[in-house]
Amino acid sequence: MATTSFTPLHDRILVRRVEEGETVRGGIIIPDSAKEKPQQGKVVSVGKGKSNDEGKVFPLDVKAGDTILFGKYSGTEIKLDGEDLLIMREEEVLGILA
Numbered sequence: 001m002a003t004t005s006f007t008p009l010h011d012r013i014l015v016r017r018v019e020e021g022e023t024v025r026g027g028i029i030i031p032d033s034a035k036e037k038p039q040q041g042k043v044v045s046v047g048k049g050k051s052n053d054e055g056k057v058f059p060l061d062v063k064a065g066d067t068i069l070f071g072k073y074s075g076t077e078i079k080l081d082g083e084d085l086l087i088m089r090e091e092e093v094l095g096i097l098a
Contacts, residue, residue, distance in 0.1 A: 006080060008087060011050040013062055015041035015075065015086040039074075040097070041086065042067055050090070060090050067097040 043066045049059040075088030
């Protein structure tokens, strides 16, 4: 867990990728460089929400602790306290896993 307190702005969320446990497929070990990055993650923190032209803020549907699915090329990779995280807009989230 990151020790630095980081709060995304507006409709952005901070996500930690959930690594897949499978390393062997059909008896072939796949090297780390050839593996696809997981498209599932856990929300670490969220911004206050998106605001309209009148300044009214609409809270986000996702919240810290949610497990989400996102697109393969979604978000921007950042490193915070030595940990690789993603920051993305809520609109890049495909869905919340129950």
